[in-house]
Amino acid sequence: MTVAIERRFEAARAVVDDAARLALSMRPPPGGPVGTLKSAQDWLTEADGAVEAFISRRMAALFPDDGFQGEEEGATRSGSLRWVVDPIDGTSNFARGRNRWCVSLGLLEDDHPVAGIVCAPALGETYTGLIGKGAFLNGKPIKASPVNDTRSAMIEMGWSNRVPKPIFMEKIGAILDSGAMPRSGGSGALALTDVACGRLDAYIEIVINLWDVAGALPILAESGAKVSPFLRDGGLTGGATILAVAPGIADALAKAVQIPLI
Incomplete structure (x- = not known):
């Protein structure tokens, strides 16, 4: 630095x-x-x-x-x-x-x-x-949550009118099927920082913009959370998908919601 x-x-x-x-x-x-x-x-x-x-x-x-x-x-x-x-x-x-x-x-x-x-x-x-x-x-x-079982996880998913309802419902269904507790708070940036400090175990949004996540990305990186390749997958120039997740449930949740991590 x-x-x-x-x-x-x-x-x-x-x-x-x-x-x-x-x-x-x-x-x-x-x-x-x-x-x-x-x-x-x-x-x-x-x-x-x-x-x-x-x-x-x-x-x-x-x-x-x-x-x-x-x-x-x-x-x-x-x-x-x-x-x-x-x-x-x-x-x-x-x-x-x-x-x-x-x-x-x-x-x-x-x-x-x-x-x-x-x-x-x-x-x-x-x-x-x-x-x-x-x-x-x-x-x-701060550090990401130590949770290692999706059945004890709290997961937030952001909503966007750019996402077709069937896709949104599919991801929510996968969260519920994993045994996790869904939440929605209305601020993507704060949801991401909640993952960084362990208040949430994961945050998912199918289409989100760079300005929504730019401030949180370094915080997530330093907290030990795992994050999908948002910038690589188009986040620098348009809307892209993000998954930020506690390391103990990262692989299981990424597989469940079909969002690959880095």
């Missing part, structure tokens, strides 16, 4: 903290959803654009030669080091004044994830990961 990347990581942590406070200040009160539907169950709020623009400006000022890609505006700058942001992951929760959402920022070096920060301000939690330096939740080291 180079000094330049470590310096960026430390600076980015402060930027994400500020961005998370901005997002929290813009969260609607509890109630019906506040925002605009991009497609079925895919919400856009004023905070999405404001938080992304805030992070983009700050990172450009700090590291003008770095690339930048956001969920809302796409790739606006290029570079061998590239920041990838999801300004509000879990927007459907955010739009209803719920707590399970986060600001996610990842750093890629030549398309390889090297650092990530996932901050859930309404939960008071920040996950961080730097390749070779460990994974942390609020500054304390």
Whole structure:
């Protein structure tokens, strides 16, 4: 890990903290959803654009030669080091004044994830990961779950309107047949960090985007979790499948849901 990347990581942590406070200040009160539907169950709020623009400006000022890609505006700058942001992951929760959402920022070096920060301000939690330096939740080291039997596992599966219902039901059926307990929380980034810290034993999503996972990938790598080859299988340029899973059930679950691991 180079000094330049470590310096960026430390600076980015402060930027994400500020961005998370901005997002929290813009969260609607509890109630019906506040925002605009991009497609079925895919919400856009004023905070999405404001938080992304805030992070983009700050990172450009700090590291003008770095690339930048956001969920809302796409790739606006290029570079061998590239920041990838999801300004509000879990927007459907955010739009209803719920707590399970986060600001996610990842750093890629030549398309390889090297650092990530996932901050859930309404939960008071920040996950961080730097390749070779460990994974942390609020500054304390985390590791993937020690579970080694799917019959005692808790597994989350994300839903997307881009996935045909039969495929979704097939994977849910495989999870149930394995004896695991299914869950769904509405934030892919937080589900992935839950795998990294052992709150979940696996997370599956059939179609998910780079900005949803970029911040979590280094955290997962440093936690000891096993992860499917999301980037290799198209995640750099479009939606792809991800499976993140505790090592003790990795082979059994990958076989059950027919998603190969690296």
